[in-house]
Amino acid sequence: MAEPSDPGPHDGRQRIPPLGAFEEQAKFTRAIRVGDRIIVAGNVGVEQDGSISPDAGRQAERCFEQIIDYIRQLGGHSGDIVRVRMFVTDIADAMVVTNAFTAACGHARPAGTLVAVSALAGPHFKVEIEAEAIVGAGQ
Amino acid sequence: MKRLTAMAALALLAACSSEEPVPEAPASEPAATASASPAASAAPAAELNEIPAAFRGYWDAETGSCANWSDAQLTIEARRVQFYESLGEVTSLSQPAPDTLVIDFTMSGEGDTWTEQATYRLLDGGQVLESSFGDGEAFRRKRCEALVDMPME
Numbered sequence: 001m002a003e004p005s006d007p008g009p010h011d012g013r014q015r016i017p018p019l020g021a022f023e024e025q026a027k028f029t030r031a032i033r034v035g036d037r038i039i040v041a042g043n044v045g046v047e048q049d050g051s052i053s054p055d056a057g058r059q060a061e062r063c064f065e066q067i068i069d070y071i072r073q074l075g076g077h078s079g080d081i082v083r084v085r086m087f088v089t090d091i092a093d094a095m096v097v098t099n100a101f102t103a104a105c106g107h108a109r110p111a112g113t114l115v116a117v118s119a120l121a122g123p124h125f126k127v128e129i130e131a132e133a134i135v136g137a138g139q
Numbered sequence: 140m141k142r143l144t145a146m147a148a149l150a151l152l153a154a155c156s157s158e159e160p161v162p163e164a165p166a167s168e169p170a171a172t173a174s175a176s177p178a179a180s181a182a183p184a185a186e187l188n189e190i191p192a193a194f195r196g197y198w199d200a201e202t203g204s205c206a207n208w209s210d211a212q213l214t215i216e217a218r219r220v221q222f223y224e225s226l227g228e229v230t231s232l233s234q235p236a237p238d239t240l241v242i243d244f245t246m247s248g249e250g251d252t253w254t255e256q257a258t259y260r261l262l263d264g265g266q267v268l269e270s271s272f273g274d275g276e277a278f279r280r281k282r283c284e285a286l287v288d289m290p291m292e
Contacts, residue, residue: 017250019223019224019248020210020223020224021207022207022208025207026208044210046210046211046223046224047275048224048225048248049225049255049257049270049271049272049273049275049278050211050213050222050223050225050270050272050278051270051271051272051275051276051277051278052200052211052278053276073250121208121209121210122200122202122203122204122209122210122211123202124200124201124202124203124211125210
């Protein structure tokens with residue numbers, strides 16, 4: 001996002017640039033590559049215009065859009081995804097979130113976990129998704 | 140199941156360890172107050188060089204907590220807006236109604252640059268901001284006095 005200034009530690013690990021001030025304050029990274037392994041932090045479904053769909057399926061789609069974008073930035077692609085963890089606040093949304101998972105990375109047949117949790121960062125968020133990829137693992 | 144993500148833990152850590160106050164907006168930037176009146180800022184579209192004060196400030200989702208880690212936050216300054224992963228620099232402004240602003244932006248974020256037109260509309264006496272980009276659906280946020288360090292639940 002605006003004015004990222006801290007490129008992070010020079011530890012040989014590749015990160016996507018910070019996308020917001022809080023990342024720099026808290027010193028976390030949304031996606032990091034260590035060797036051929038890429039780990040993507042939990043994503044919520046904020047649209048590119050900053051809005052948040054009330055639809056859990058759309059939120060999940062947006063999460064996967066961001067996850068795949070980050071993986072590409074770090075040299076991988078959607079076929080490299082080996083693990084996905086999906087958190088929903090209402091288990092009734094499991095199927096629409098699963099549908100988004102299938103559309104985004106079902107071709108890679110990654111290990112998948114979906115659990116219901118009591119809360120996410122805000123009540124407007126219904127889904128949070130994190131992922132791992134191994135560069136070169138996919139076809 | 141009570142969930143405490145790594146990010147949430149970081150937020151807690153940040154909230155516990157940070158003694159820095161939330162930076163105050165520059166005098167000419169956000170800092171719009173709850174008393175700002177949309178009508179008071181109305182001006183002929185041609186004369187608008189800056190986003191009117193009534194629209195400036197910090198906003199979060201209507202159900203949000205105005206926390207500095209909120210992914211739904213929006214900061215509106217005189218000539219730019221910032222929100223999730225994006226920064227918009229104003230290229231032109233018009234105010235078709237006292238409570239409505241149409242802004243053309245040069246946007247940047249996620250490594251890309253693009254142009255976008257947004258419409259902002261003040262509701263509830265300036266305490267709610269409805270925004271829509273292009274043909275996108277409108278999204279409402281509430282006014283925040285500031286974005287504050289706040290532990291996640």
